Amino acid sequence: GIQVEQSPPDLILQEGANSTLRCNFSDSVNNLQWFHQNPWGQLINLFYIPSGTKQNGRLSATTVATERYSLLYISSSQTTDSGVYFCAVSNAGKSTFGDGTTLTVKP
Amino acid sequence: SAVISQKPSRDICQRGTSLTIQCQVDSQVTMMFWYRQQPGQSLTLIATANQGSEATYESGFVIDKFPISRPNLTFSTLTVSNMSPEDSSIYLCSVGTGGSNYGYTFGSGTRLTVV
Numbered sequence: 071g072i073q074v075e076q077s078p079p080d081l082i083l084q085e086g087a088n089s090t091l092r093c094n095f096s097d098s099v100n101n102l103q104w105f106h107q108n109p110w111g112q113l114i115n116l117f118y119i120p121s122g123t124k125q126n127g128r129l130s131a132t133t134v135a136t137e138r139y140s141l142l143y144i145s146s147s148q149t150t151d152s153g154v155y156f157c158a159v160s161n162a163g164k165s166t167f168g169d170g171t172t173l174t175v176k177p
Numbered sequence: 178s179a180v181i182s183q184k185p186s187r188d189i190c191q192r193g194t195s196l197t198i199q200c201q202v203d204s205q206v207t208m209m210f211w212y213r214q215q216p217g218q219s220l221t222l223i224a225t226a227n228q229g230s231e232a233t234y235e236s237g238f239v240i241d242k243f244p245i246s247r248p249n250l251t252f253s254t255l256t257v258s259n260m261s262p263e264d265s266s267i268y269l270c271s272v273g274t275g276g277s278n279y280g281y282t283f284g285s286g287t288r289l290t291v292v
Contacts, residue, residue, distance in 0.1 A: 165271070167219045
């Protein structure tokens with residue numbers, strides 16, 4: 071099956087700093103999503119981005135499908151950005167998740 | 178995009194008992210997916226549930242332990258049977274959001290603790 075690797079596994083930032091999270095995947099996919107899991111366990115869909123670039127406020131994402139990676143950018147980080155960020159890829163339905171990046175933003 | 182109502186949101190259960198988790202979707206969907214997230218871990222697919230046929234289980238998951246029902250195109254249940262503390266996890270259901278621009282959406286999850 072498809073392998074998904076996320077880096078870094080852990081990231082600690084001061085409020086206001088910028089960060090880049092990376093997701094590498096081992097095969098071509100027709101779906102890639104970035105999620106933020108909040109402290110209550112709920113998965114919040116950030117981006118559906120199988121290719122190209124999207125932006126939503128302080129967050130943006132880029133997927134280079136031909137090179138099998140995606141990047142999530144967080145600018146001017148806030149304490150509420152803390153949590154686990156997952157990359158998930160899929161073909162024909164079922165999703166494979168990376169191990170996640172745990173982000174801690176300190177005030 | 179599809180909206181999923183999942184319940185219960187959390188439960189504490191005695192070992193040896195069973196818990197049934199429900200997912201209701203506000204639109205008809207062909208496939209529903211059930212995931213498990215063990216503490217501190219990523220999400221792992223348990224099974225894919227299609228209406229009118231038996232669920233397809235991933236390696237390491239069996240029907241006797243995780244029976245799934247899919248009576249119609251908007252509803253599914255996952256039962257965690259004969260629970261042990263190792264079953265303590267978050268369980269989530271997921272569906273495709275329809276169209277080509279939304280990917281998959283997830284229920285709010287069921288946080289299960291087995292004591």
